[in-house]
Amino acid sequence: MLSLHISDETSLLKEVVLGTAQNNGPTPTAEEAYDPKSLEHILAGTYPVEEDMVREMDAFAAVFEKYHVKVYRPELIENYNQIFSRDIGFVIEDTFIKANILPDRERELDAIQYVIDLMNPAKVVRPPENVHIEGGDVMLWNDHIFIGTYKGSDYKNYITARTNMDGVQYIRDLFPSKIVKEFDLVKSKIEARDNALHLDCCFQPVGKDKGIIYKSGFREESDYMYLVNLFGMENLFHITRDEMYDMNSNVFSIAPDVVVSERNFTRLNTWLRSQGFTVEEIPYAEIAKQEGLLRCSTLPLLRMPQ
Numbered sequence: 001m002l003s004l005h006i007s008d009e010t011s012l013l014k015e016v017v018l019g020t021a022q023n024n025g026p027t028p029t030a031e032e033a034y035d036p037k038s039l040e041h042i043l044a045g046t047y048p049v050e051e052d053m054v055r056e057m058d059a060f061a062a063v064f065e066k067y068h069v070k071v072y073r074p075e076l077i078e079n080y081n082q083i084f085s086r087d088i089g090f091v092i093e094d095t096f097i098k099a100n101i102l103p104d105r106e107r108e109l110d111a112i113q114y115v116i117d118l119m120n121p122a123k124v125v126r127p128p129e130n131v132h133i134e135g136g137d138v139m140l141w142n143d144h145i146f147i148g149t150y151k152g153s154d155y156k157n158y159i160t161a162r163t164n165m166d167g168v169q170y171i172r173d174l175f176p177s178k179i180v181k182e183f184d185l186v187k188s189k190i191e192a193r194d195n196a197l198h199l200d201c202c203f204q205p206v207g208k209d210k211g212i213i214y215k216s217g218f219r220e221e222s223d224y225m226y227l228v229n230l231f232g233m234e235n236l237f238h239i240t241r242d243e244m245y246d247m248n249s250n251v252f253s254i255a256p257d258v259v260v261s262e263r264n265f266t267r268l269n270t271w272l273r274s275q276g277f278t279v280e281e282i283p284y285a286e287i288a289k290q291e292g293l294l295r296c297s298t299l300p301l302l303r304m305p306q
Contacts, residue, residue, distance in 0.1 A: 002118035005302050006091040008140050009205045010253040015070040017085045017112055017299035018061060021053035021287070025079035037192035037245070037291035048286035053083065059282040060260065060297065066280075067254050072301075074111035082108055084292045085299040086200075087162075090135035092145065092175060096301075098126040099134045100167075115301075125174070133167030136198025136296055141205055144179045144230075145171055148199025151184045151219070162198060181226060184219040192291060193245045200295045203227060204249045208256055210235045210275060212268065214244040237271050246285075250293035254280070260294055 002015070027047045033039035041047040064071050074082045088108045089098050096119055098109060109116075116124060127133060137148035149163045168182045185202065188195040194216075196202040202217025211227065213236045218224040228236065239248045248268050251261045261269050263281035272279050284293055 001120055002115070003302055004091050004094045004096060004119060004123060005305055006140055006300055007093060007305065008142055008303070010207060010256045011303035011305065012255045013064075013067070013069050013253075013300060013303050015072070015300075015302040016064065017072045017074070017115060017301065018057070018064065019083040019085040019297045020073050020076065021050060021057050021083050023076045023078055024050040024053060024081055024083075035192070035197055035291040036188060036190050036195055037289060039190075040192060041289045046289065048289050052286040056282065056284045056287050057083070057297065060284070060294065063254070063260050063280045063282060067258065069254065072112070072115050074108065075114065077107055077111055080107065081290075082111060083287060083290070084136075084296045085112070086135040086198075086292075086296045088112070088135070089299060090138050091299075091301055092138070092140060092171070094123055095174070096124045097133075097174075098124070100127055100129065100132050101134060101162075112299075127167070127170050131166045131170045132162060132164040133170065134162040134198060135299065136200050136292075137163040137167075138171070139199060139203075139205065144181060145175060146199060146203075147171060147180060147182045148185045148196065148202075149182045150187050152187070183223045183226075186217055186219050193241050195291070196244075197291050198296070200250050201247065201291070202244060202249055204251065204295065205231075206251070206253055206259055206272070207275065207277065210237070212237045212239060212249040212251070214239050214241075214249060216241065217244060237268060239268065243268070247288045247291070247293035250295045252294035252298055262288065262293065 139146040147168050172180045185196040196217035202214040205211045211231050215224050248265050251259050253259050258278045260280045262284045269279045
C-alpha cells in the first residue's frame with residue numbers, strides 16, 4: 001500500500017506524480033483556452049509544441065532521478081494535455097483529495113487511477129459537486145492550510161476562478177485541527193499579468209521560513225499582510241508583475257534546501273542561492289506559456305515528516 005504524507009511544501013520529497021507532455025495533441029483553438037496566457041500564445045502563434053515540452057519535462061524528471069525520488073507518470077490519453085497534475089488532486093497529511101476540476105478534464109484523474117488504487121481507500125475522498133477546488137490553490141504549511149479562492153459575486157463567469165468558498169469550507173471541515181486561511185486572488189480572463197490562476201501563481205513557501213510572493217496577486221491587502229506577518233518581510237522575496245507572468249513563484253522544492261527553478265529566473269535564483277539553497281535550474285519556459293510551471297506539473301504523495 002502506498003503511504004501518503006504531506007504536511008508542508010518543502011520537506012524531503014520521496015514520491016510524486018509528474019505530468020506528461022507526450023501525445024499532447026494539437027494547439028488548442030482560442031475558444032478552447034482555459035486561461036489568458038494560453039490564449040495569448042494561441043493568438044500569437046507561439047503556443048508551445050510537444051517536442052519542446054517533452055524535453056522540458058524530461059529535464060524535470062532527471063532532477064527527480066538525481067535525488068532518488070520515486071516518480072509516477074499518468075497513463076497516456078491520446079491527443080490530450082496531461083502536464084498539470086497538480087490540478088487533479090492533492091494530499092493533505094495522509095488523505096488524497098480528488099479535485100473537482102473542469103468537467104472536460106475528468107479523464108486526467110482516470111489516467112492516475114493505477115496510483116490511486118495503491119492507496120488506502122478510506123483515505124481517498126471526493127468533495128461534493130458544489131465544491132470547486134484545485135491543487136494549485138492548496139498549500140500546506142505546518143499547522144496552516146493556505147487556500148487561494150475568489151470571493152467576487154461574478155465567480156461563475158470566470159473560468160480562471162478555480163476554487164470557491166465551498167471548497168475552503170470543505171477543507172476546514174475535513175481538517176478541523178488546522179488553521180485554514182483563504183486568500184482572495186486577483187482574476188482576469190484577458191490579461192495574464194493580472195491573473196493569479198492559482199495561489200501558487202502569486203505565492204509559495206521555500207525552505208523552513210521563507211517565501212516568494214507577488215503582492216498585487218491578492219485582492220485584499222490584509223491577505224498579503226497575513227503572509228508578511230507570518231513569514232516576516234525580511235524572509236519574503238517580492239516578485240514583479242512580469243516575474244509573476246513568467247511564473248517565478250511556481251518553483252518546486254525537493255527538500256528544505258533544494259529548489260527546482262526555471263533557468264531564466266536570474267534574480268530569483270540569485271536570491272535563493274544567497275539564502276543557502278541549492279538551485280536546480282532547468283528549461284521550462286515553453287510550458288510556462290500555458291500559465292503553469294514546476295509546482296503545477298507535480299502532485300507530491302510523500303514527503304518525509306520533519
